Amino acid sequence: MILYRLANIDYIEDREGIGAKLFGGRWNEVNYPCVYASATLSLALLEKFVHAQFKEHMRNLAVLEIEILNADDIFHVDETRLQKEWISDVNYTQWIGKQLLEDSSVVAFSVPSVIVPSERNYVINTQADSFREVKFKKVSDFFTDNRLMNSLF
Incomplete structure (x- = not known):
């Protein structure tokens, strides 16, 4: 299964989940490293x-x-x-993620996207026993239409 991670070129090679560990996310608390993908x-x-929040956040992107x-x-x-209210309850989703990230047998878990609930995002557990079997493949520069960027400040 191929998954996609889109990030600033400076952070695209983060294979340890440092960004997620430092700042947390919808499915992970601070101090729980993981890598998000779609x-x-x-x-x-x-x-x-x-x-x-700003156009600068969408510049210099790469895809892994x-x-x-x-x-x-x-x-x-x-x-x-x-x-029922999982979309607006980040504490709840982080609690679920914590249970899964603490299970070293779970290399990744899929979750519904809040943006498109019928599609899936993936949280990769960098601390899993079989994490070494996750293959980080090619990195490519990413560009998108400026019309999308123009809706940001």
Whole structure:
């Protein structure tokens, strides 16, 4: 399975989950390293865009392809079993992520995207026993239409 990580070129090579560890995210608390990725490049772009506050946040981007060889190693969070208000309850989603990130047998888990709930994002557990089997493939520069950028300050 190929996943896509979109980030500033200065941070695209973060394979230890340092950014997530320092700042936390929807599915991880601070001090829990992980790497976020998406099932499609377009979803990765939407996820990056929704967090951008300024045009500068969308410049100098690169895309990293990540391969998880055995899809059976991925735990799928069942959105039908999530609390009704999970989208607005980051403490709840971080609690779920904490349980999964503390399980060294979980190399990655998939979660519904808040932006496009029918699509999936992936949280890669850099502390998993089988993390070495995650393949970080090629890095490429990423460009998108300026019309998207023009909607930012």
